[in-house]
Amino acid sequence: MPDQDAPVHPHHLSSSTPERLTQRSDARRNIQKLLDAAAALFVTSGVEVPVREIALKAGVGMGTMYRHFPTRADLIVAVYRHQVEACVEAGPALLAESSTPFVALQSWIYLFVDFLTTKHGLAAALQSDRPSFDALHNYFLERLVPVCEQLLDAARQADEMHSDIQALELMWGVGSLCINTTKELQIDARRLVSLLLTGLR
Amino acid sequence: MPDQDAPVHPHHLSSSTPERLTQRSDARRNIQKLLDAAAALFVTSGVEVPVREIALKAGVGMGTMYRHFPTRADLIVAVYRHQVEACVEAGPALLAESSTPFVALQSWIYLFVDFLTTKHGLAAALQSDRPSFDALHNYFLERLVPVCEQLLDAARQADEMHSDIQALELMWGVGSLCINTTKELQIDARRLVSLLLTGLR
Amino acid sequence: MPDQDAPVHPHHLSSSTPERLTQRSDARRNIQKLLDAAAALFVTSGVEVPVREIALKAGVGMGTMYRHFPTRADLIVAVYRHQVEACVEAGPALLAESSTPFVALQSWIYLFVDFLTTKHGLAAALQSDRPSFDALHNYFLERLVPVCEQLLDAARQADEMHSDIQALELMWGVGSLCINTTKELQIDARRLVSLLLTGLR
Amino acid sequence: MPDQDAPVHPHHLSSSTPERLTQRSDARRNIQKLLDAAAALFVTSGVEVPVREIALKAGVGMGTMYRHFPTRADLIVAVYRHQVEACVEAGPALLAESSTPFVALQSWIYLFVDFLTTKHGLAAALQSDRPSFDALHNYFLERLVPVCEQLLDAARQADEMHSDIQALELMWGVGSLCINTTKELQIDARRLVSLLLTGLR
DNA sequence: AATGAATGAGCTTTCATTCAT
DNA sequence: AATGAATGAAAGCTCATTCAT
Structure with a gap:
């Protein structure tokens, strides 16, 4: 299952193939940081936690967050x-x-x-x-x-x-x-x- | 049940006696307009609808809304x-x-x-x-x-x-x-x- | 000093004659109630206390307050x-x-x-x-x-x-x-x- | 004194070291616009002037104002x-x-x-x-x-x-x-x- | 690709003043 | 003359989203 944790774009929802064969390593790292931060905050503050808090905890900018995860x-x-x-x-x-x-x-x-x-x-x-x-x-x-x-x-x-x-x-x-x-x-x-x-x- | 549709004040929640025996007709009309507007908007937009919208639809000022219904x-x-x-x-x-x-x-x-x-x-x-x-x-x-x-x-x-x-x-x-x-x-x-x-x- | 406590209108500021020779007794009573209420509230809440509070404490309507004392x-x-x-x-x-x-x-x-x-x-x-x-x-x-x-x-x-x-x-x-x-x-x-x-x- | 005019954060009140060594030029510009606008409005309208007016005069959004100066x-x-x-x-x-x-x-x-x-x-x-x-x-x-x-x-x-x-x-x-x-x-x-x-x- | 500053509509709430009753 | 309900323009503050750097 190679695409686990990859950013989800609508048209890939039911696909299990990786969306891109190559990806910059820092991008992949940021995605993981966002997932970790979100997972932690979802537990403590629910899934409606302000997006800014997630980006902050992940240590990435708002733009990065939106690039990888366009919607909540x-x-x-x-x-x-x-x-x-x-x-x-x-x-x-x-x-x-x-x-x-x-x-x-x-x-x-x-x-x-x-x-x-x-x-x-x-x-x-x-x-x-x-x-x-x-x-x-x-x-x-x-x-x-x-x-x-x-x-x-x-x-x-x-x-x-x-x-x-x-x-x-x-x-x-x-x-x-x-x-x-x-x-x-x-x-x-x-x-x-x-x-x-x-x-x- | 003479107080039907009357504004609800906390200490009257379980009472069935009217809170005031007389009430200005315009006030009573406004209360009804607010209740009607709220009922309609609750259906279409849910009970979280902004209070301003309710006041607007009812055709009354914000203050009137707060006078009769201090909280949502x-x-x-x-x-x-x-x-x-x-x-x-x-x-x-x-x-x-x-x-x-x-x-x-x-x-x-x-x-x-x-x-x-x-x-x-x-x-x-x-x-x-x-x-x-x-x-x-x-x-x-x-x-x-x-x-x-x-x-x-x-x-x-x-x-x-x-x-x-x-x-x-x-x-x-x-x-x-x-x-x-x-x-x-x-x-x-x-x-x-x-x-x-x-x-x- | 017959006009003490009488409502003060700008053009009477330095006059010491009563502004009206007759005055309804309820009006006079309301003026006194307002003065008493205001004096008490000025002490506890300062002279910037909301006018509504004064009227409330005096037990008179807002209009009465404004009739007798057009400005704070x-x-x-x-x-x-x-x-x-x-x-x-x-x-x-x-x-x-x-x-x-x-x-x-x-x-x-x-x-x-x-x-x-x-x-x-x-x-x-x-x-x-x-x-x-x-x-x-x-x-x-x-x-x-x-x-x-x-x-x-x-x-x-x-x-x-x-x-x-x-x-x-x-x-x-x-x-x-x-x-x-x-x-x-x-x-x-x-x-x-x-x-x-x-x-x- | 390199931080002159920099936004003041509580824990820096008595510090004289710059809080950040680099700062986006537009941010710095906005801070200056806010300080200028505030200084001007403080003179004409006093320091109680509504924050919205300051933001307006500075030509920035409300959020920008709050980002740099969380409190009045x-x-x-x-x-x-x-x-x-x-x-x-x-x-x-x-x-x-x-x-x-x-x-x-x-x-x-x-x-x-x-x-x-x-x-x-x-x-x-x-x-x-x-x-x-x-x-x-x-x-x-x-x-x-x-x-x-x-x-x-x-x-x-x-x-x-x-x-x-x-x-x-x-x-x-x-x-x-x-x-x-x-x-x-x-x-x-x-x-x-x-x-x-x-x-x- | 990444940053995070900027945006501004949107929210609730208060209150001096007016005016229908 | 008296009432108090109605008004509505403020205000402070938040936050999803955009976009200049």
Whole structure:
């Protein structure tokens, strides 16, 4: 996976080929510094943290930031790309190793919940309708929905569930339940999600 | 309920007596214009719409806006007060007229869903942790959580459900599922909520 | 002195006849309420206190306030009229009873200092060049400068001082030294003024 | 003194080393434009002039203003830094070259008076108790009071004065006498100050 | 390619003054 | 004569985005 952490440009969202065969080493270094800074700040201040703070922490100029990540979504996608891809790959793996397809689905959904709930503000950003978040939104759905679909189909074929829910719908619901569960009001997203899963059966 | 649509002042949140017996007609008219403008803009632009826009659309000055609704939350609460109170009153009524307590709970939750999903941005605002939304948040929880609690208890006593979920948790989950379901991506909040309810049984 | 506490209109500044022979009793009552409220607020918040606060404390409407005291200066003048007049009258009295004219001058100046330093913000307002303070400024100078002049002349005639300072200049200087001496930085206006007086000899 | 006119950051107030060795020429130009605009507006409208007006006159955006001068006091200090420092340096020089310490003190005080009286509103700002002026206030006192103290001590040691006045007190008094003497009412601050100085002897 | 200075629209809030009631 | 609601022009400050260097 040679392009991991590379800047994400819209038309490359579903591509896995490197966008440029050569790249100046300082550019590559700056990109990494930005990703590291963003990852750290997303944790402490959420994904809506001012871009200037990210550039500052990365020790690069604003222009550099914009050159590599034209929109905030590009940066968010790049920061979480690894983990999303790990989630994508976990789908078939879980299906293979779990006792039943529905158990695999459950495990996979909890994986996703754990991912979202540890990223302050990410679940909300995923559902934002602000144009600058479109790329984020698209990327997540494009990668994860097919996996979820596969798991749902398997569960249905095994007669473990009869709900006709769509994968997109389920992912959306799970994402929603993960919003704002890091705040003072301690809501346990897993509990709510488990209700949803129980309801699927 | 003589004070409907009256400006909301903190200490009157749970009172149902009119704060003033007389009020200048132009003031009352302006309050109504503000409520109408706010209601309309909340639908199109969400509850975060700039106060200036609200004042502009209402055709009143900034000062008038602040006189009647010192904080944004005051305005939001006033705009939705009717419907929240209707929801509050519907709880016992549904309990009385439904075949079983769990059916009453379901109906009541759907009522709440219908309310939220027709108000673009309201569900999100309800979960915002920004200080200016505290009053909104508090108002909703204070009014609705006890009703939900009553319905949950009744359903448990009737042995219709065994989940030990808290009313606050359930309301929060339902609220979450109603976020952003008015957007292009057509997600059916009712379907998701029905899964949650099924999961409760 | 029948017009004490009456609203001050510019063309009446130096008149001592009542401006109107009849006045509705409620009007007179409101004027008094305003003067009382203003006097109290001037002490705690300075003479720049928002007019709305004064009206509020007086329990009258804004319009009433503006009817009786068109400018802030009018109100200030009315509030302090008594004390200014007392100061005016003290001049000749001190001259009569003091051992020497210069001693009388000293005592009179200290009287003025005591007056100013106990009125938070008054000394500054006296020197403000904002148009709404003109009346205040004029009133004080018109009433007090002639008295000061008289004392200065007497001291000069008694050969107790040879400085050719003008009364206006001296009053201004004394007023200046009384500005901001109520703040944290504890400056003793009397000490500074005493230097000035020593310098006069 | 290579940093003259450089933006003032709090921790550099008493430093004389340049904060950055290089600076973009446009930035330097903008800083100068801001200082020029501020100096001009301070004269005509006082140091309370709205920041927006300063930015406008300088022909720069609001953000530029805030970048270089985060608080109003920073700007005021920067505008007057030169002259304050000149005053600081004049103290020992005058002491060395004057016939007697008291004469040096007099000359130095007149220097300060000339400075203040040519800056409309500065003397008043110096005594303002509004938080945004604290830095200004502190800067002036920190720099000038020690110089004044030195001169006072010298005069006392030479037996030229016996008043036990504090340097801060004297400076404050002189500053007060310089307030508002640029207005229509032509008050001669030097004459008033000379009385004060005479009183010191 | 990188920098970071500059931009300026945008936000909330205050308050002297006016004027409909 | 009295009321107090309405006005709206300020103000300070923030921050995503652009672009001169």
